Amino acid sequence: MPTIPPHEDEPRTCRLCSVRSNGICRVLDTSQLARLARHTRSTRHEAGAEVFGDETDITTYANVVSGVIKLMKVLEDGRQQVVGLKFANDFIGRIHAASNALSAEATSEVELCLVPRALMEAMLEENRPLERWLMKETLRELDEAREWMVTLGRKSAAERVASFLYLIALHVNPELGSDTATVEYDLPLTRSDMADFLGLSIETVSRQLTELRRLEIIVIHNKRHVHIPDTERLRQRAG
Template identity: 40%
Template sequence: MSDCASCAVRGRAICASLDAGELAELGRMGRRQRVKSGHTLIWEGDDAPLVANVLKGVLKLVVAASDGREQIVGIVFASDFIGRPFGKESLYRVTAMTDAEVCIYNRNSFDAFAGAHPHLQQKLLRRTLDELDRARYWMMLLGRKSAAEKVASFLLEMSDRLAGQAGPTRRDDGFELPFGRQQIADILGLTIETTCRQLTRMRADGLLDLPSRREVVIHDRRAVEAMAG
């Protein structure tokens, strides 16, 4: 890759800490790859020879039980980092929820580069701690919250992550979900019927509007925050 300096997510990605020379060196190590919706980039339990920055799209992190049941344990968006630096086996499967584009690096080469650039290691550490905080919150959400609290919490999280990406309404308080109701249900550990019922109730109560199947406009954020607990 030779266009790192013009990358749309550079200012938010882990490589934001690199100067022009370091960025050029890292760019020579990487390559862009498009990932179709439903395609798996990294398999759970396998040796993971790559790490990547997400440039576009949304991917999910999935853990499977021995009986085949699956749980989505994380969602990654543009500028997020995926993979396991300084490790080998992946603890989860990484699958695209939408068409996506990633910047891929060989893990061993990336580990060597990061080892020589402490400020990049610090950026990775901060990103890892943020993910740990998010994972702890997600444990509480899945294990202790009611269906209404789960849906409200999810919408607030998506509002923060997808701010300014609304569809035709172009509302400041609106955003467009990159996945459908069934995927929302899978993420929250709910049935699709329960998920749809909660969204319909929130719309009937005037908390939000659903102009299309994937667009959400929050009218009363304080009420949604109260519902989220």
């Protein structure tokens, strides 16, 4: 990851922000960045807080600075499904949206950088690289969604839970090849959120975690902290 060197004209707030080097701001030049920075607003949400509602008109887009956001769809009778997770540097919001019919909630303490809708759309007009960056992001989201469709449609509970743990492991260490490696992290989701992501019940998630622990594929401390001694074993269990 080549880090863009700090620059005199760069807005102070952006200097240490990873979105600058790894997120949307990466494709902006200094003057564009300055313009953007003049209109962005930073917000913080605690775990569980709703960030965008199901019905709310979209008046701002957002970039995740830190923390994790879950995108959810809810059926009338209350059943819900997490349809996407957003991590640091990810962009949130549907361009040209009529309605997204989708809500966004923080699953952990989250820091966002909000971009007014009008500005974002104006910049997209003018900035071809920005538009292209967004296209790539969207395609990545589509790939992820389809990958997850396989998990939801065809994998067993054991495979789903392993797939999820592996997914997070990949986020912590994107270089996980098929080599043995060790990863350790705090789960960004509660059991309930995991269940909603995996299309399972809380109890099944819990039982599968217990089973993974019994097999010593993972070690869990304090409910949330996961240690994976051998990511390859986990990956095999993920189907």
